[in-house]
Amino acid sequence: MIAGDSITVRLGGRAILQSAYVDAVPGKITVLVGRSGAGKTTLFEILVGRRRPDGGQVRWNGEQMSRPSLPLLARRGLFYHPDRPWLATSLTAADHFALLGRPLVDDRLDTTAWLHRRVGDLSGGELRLTELALGLALAPTVALLDEPFRGLEPRRREQVAAALRLLAERGTAVLYADHDVESVRRTADRLFSMEQGATRLVEGFRERPLHEWYHAWPR
Amino acid sequence: MWLTSRLFQSYLRRFLLLWIAGKIANAATASIVKLPPLAFRPGTELIVCAFEVAVLVAFIRRANEDILLGNIGLRVSVALAPLVLLHFALSLALSLFA
Numbered sequence A: 001m002i003a004g005d006s007i008t009v010r011l012g013g014r015a016i017l018q019s020a021y022v023d024a025v026p027g028k029i030t031v032l033v034g035r036s037g038a039g040k041t042t043l044f045e046i047l048v049g050r051r052r053p054d055g056g057q058v059r060w061n062g063e064q065m066s067r068p069s070l071p072l073l074a075r076r077g078l079f080y081h082p083d084r085p086w087l088a089t090s091l092t093a094a095d096h097f098a099l100l101g102r103p104l105v106d107d108r109l110d111t112t113a114w115l116h117r118r119v120g121d122l123s124g125g126e127l128r129l130t131e132l133a134l135g136l137a138l139a140p141t142v143a144l145l146d147e148p149f150r151g152l153e154p155r156r157r158e159q160v161a162a163a164l165r166l167l168a169e170r171g172t173a174v175l176y177a178d179h180d181v182e183s184v185r186r187t188a189d190r191l192f193s194m195e196q197g198a199t200r201l202v203e204g205f206r207e208r209p210l211h212e213w214y215h216a217w218p219r
Numbered sequence B: 001m002w003l004t005s006r007l008f009q010s011y012l013r014r015f016l017l018l019w020i021a022g023k024i025a026n027a028a029t030a031s032i033v034k035l036p037p038l039a040f041r042p043g044t045e046l047i048v049c050a051f052e053v054a055v056l057v058a059f060i061r062r063a064n065e066d067i068l069l070g071n072i073g074l075r076v077s078v079a080l081a082p083l084v085l086l087h088f089a090l091s092l093a094l095s096l097f098a
Helices: A040-047 A070-075 A093-100 A124-138 A154-169 A181-187 B006-032 B042-062 B065-071 B076-097
Strands: A002-011 A014-023 A029-033 A055-060 A063-065 A078-081 A142-146 A173-178 A190-195 A198-201
Touching: A002 A040, A014 A029, A014 A040, A014 A055, A014 A190, A029 A040, A029 A154, A029 A181, A040 A055, A040 A142, A040 A173, A070 A078, A070 B065, A078 A124, A078 B065, A093 A124, A093 B006, A124 A142, A124 A154, A124 B065, A142 A154, A154 A173, A154 A181, A173 A181, B006 B042, B006 B076, B042 B065, B042 B076, B065 B076
Parallel strands: A014 A198, A029 A173, A029 A190, A078 A142, A142 A173
Antiparallel strands: A002 A014, A002 A055, A055 A063, A190 A198
16 A cells, blocks of 8 residues: 655755655555644645655555656555645536546435536535545545545534545545544544654554643643 | 546637637737748747647646546646647648638
């Protein structure tokens, strides 16, 4: 599956990422948690080749990728959901499913209601659910999602969490980034904490008090 | 599949507008230096075509649609390659008619 190892990024003399490591495991939901600006999006962009690191490597099934790119990774089964809208606003949701060549067979996220409306006319929540529904339709081997719950009301958050769980149960390696450290404790099977550009795998994150392993949390 | 998709058709529409704009600019420049305005000059066509594609790529990247293309395994350059052929075909056809 996908892994970023010893990833380092410097910007204007400041280290954005410092030898960061993250990976995704088949059948598990792995969460990268950290405050806004901690470097989560930068790390994800490096994993899918949208940004070049100053150091470190991206691996796919253990093989080092010299120049990872989203189209190449997508052909190997990766789905990438960035933290900003990425669908074509002039097209309908149905057009997007047609583009993927994957019909909407499992409407777990209730997207049928707005399937034939232009994406540009959808609300922020509807748009986010449509993007995620496309990811589900692709049945990826790796799903990389940057803040998939952002802007969703509680009921929708539950739907998305259930959809991610279903993906993992089908064998997908789910890796998502979030800043809501309390809610990820309920969803995650594995958890990486990210602070000041560095990551660490946290053991026992459900049982241990937050301040013990998440230094950004007030004591 | 890609060529018949609604997304490619939307790029095709935008590219045709860019081709018309490029052709007008090219013809105007040629008239100033007293060259046949609609003649097919491969070097000039290549430069104009590169400019048209660059503008379209900028639109695509600005709307994050390169991520959409990426998620279906398509590089932007591959997705837009048919439009390059279209540019040369249209320009050649126009020069023959003119």
